[in-house]
Amino acid sequence: MGEAPHPNPSTPPKLRATGLTRVFGRGAGAVSALGPLELSMAPGEFTCVVGPSGCGKSTLLRIAAGLLRPSTGQLEIRAASPRPAAMIFQDYGIHDWKTVLANIRFGLDIQRVPRREADARARDWLARMGLTDFANAYPAALSGGMRQRVAIARALAVEPEILLMDEPFAALDAQLRTILQDELLALTQTTRTTTLFITHSLEEAIVLGDRVLVMSARPGRIIAERRPPFARPRTGDIRSATEFTTLQSELWELLRGEVRGAAAVPA
Numbered sequence: 001m002g003e004a005p006h007p008n009p010s011t012p013p014k015l016r017a018t019g020l021t022r023v024f025g026r027g028a029g030a031v032s033a034l035g036p037l038e039l040s041m042a043p044g045e046f047t048c049v050v051g052p053s054g055c056g057k058s059t060l061l062r063i064a065a066g067l068l069r070p071s072t073g074q075l076e077i078r079a080a081s082p083r084p085a086a087m088i089f090q091d092y093g094i095h096d097w098k099t100v101l102a103n104i105r106f107g108l109d110i111q112r113v114p115r116r117e118a119d120a121r122a123r124d125w126l127a128r129m130g131l132t133d134f135a136n137a138y139p140a141a142l143s144g145g146m147r148q149r150v151a152i153a154r155a156l157a158v159e160p161e162i163l164l165m166d167e168p169f170a171a172l173d174a175q176l177r178t179i180l181q182d183e184l185l186a187l188t189q190t191t192r193t194t195t196l197f198i199t200h201s202l203e204e205a206i207v208l209g210d211r212v213l214v215m216s217a218r219p220g221r222i223i224a225e226r227r228p229p230f231a232r233p234r235t236g237d238i239r240s241a242t243e244f245t246t247l248q249s250e251l252w253e254l255l256r257g258e259v260r261g262a263a264a265v266p267a
């Protein structure tokens with residue numbers, strides 16, 4: 001496996017958010033959704049964010065993707081390419097009217113990569129995702145797990161400098177989820193793509209992350225950071241380690257108060 005160097009905290013961050021907030025609406029009906037939030041991601045770092053439902057996780061990701069403006073503060077991305085980030089959503093976001101191959105080639109077509117090269121790169125990703133036999137199939141013929149593999153292949157085919165993932169495996173059953181977690185783990189340890197990964201699964205966060213950030217209830221701020229104590233390259237086998245369970249319980253303790261807070265409904 002191609003082992004890139006471990007993220008070096010002394011290099012300038014790939015992504016930096018300072019004093020980031022977002023308010024939806026105005027006046028009495030205004031909803032404070034996010035922040036103030038500070039975040040810094042080193043090149044090659046895999047950052048997982050967990051937090052209660054409605055705390056502003058998707059809002060953060062949409063700001064990072066340039067799909068939404070912050071109300072105050074800023075989010076800077078230090079990248080060489082004009083479209084440095086690729087985003088993967090929970091609901092796949094693939095086009096039902098395009099074949100699997102055309103879906104994977106989509107981002108490359110937009111970047112005006114020559115047809116022949118785009119085809120070769122798309123086929124390479126098809127193979128890496130075990131989808132070679134489905135190149136000419138339409139997404140409707142695929143299972144949920146396969147559709148999400150197409151979405152991942154499409155995002156990675158453009159070789160983004162930053163990968164933004166919003167609960168990408170949330171709609172999958174537990175077994176598939178484990179398989180795709182392990183695949184993504186192996187993949188990102190090879191590519192060392194700087195990744196911001198939102199999940200509500202603590203297990204997923206510990207398996208994948210160089211660090212796990214815990215967000216407060218809305219408006220979401222970062223209230224804790226933990227680094228899973230597992231050297232890279234690692235595999236899904238760490239799930240059965242004692243340190244894994246210990247960290248999972250510790251994170252759950254941190255999260256529990258916030259989940260309660262978020263669930264509380266005023267009388």
Ligand SMILES: Nc1ncnc2c1ncn2[C@@H]1O[C@H](COP(=O)(O)OP(=O)(O)O)[C@@H](O)[C@H]1O
Nearest residue numbers: 024031033052053054055056057058059060218
């Ligand atoms: N476009 C919007 N208009 C109004 N409120 C929104 C909008 N998007 C999100 N919100 C609100 O902002 C809060 C955070 O939402 P979101 O970022 O989706 O949370 P999460 O992804 O953590 O579940 C929620 O209370 C949500 O209802």
Ligand SMILES: [Mg+2]
Nearest residue numbers: 057058059166
């Ligand atoms: Mg969300």
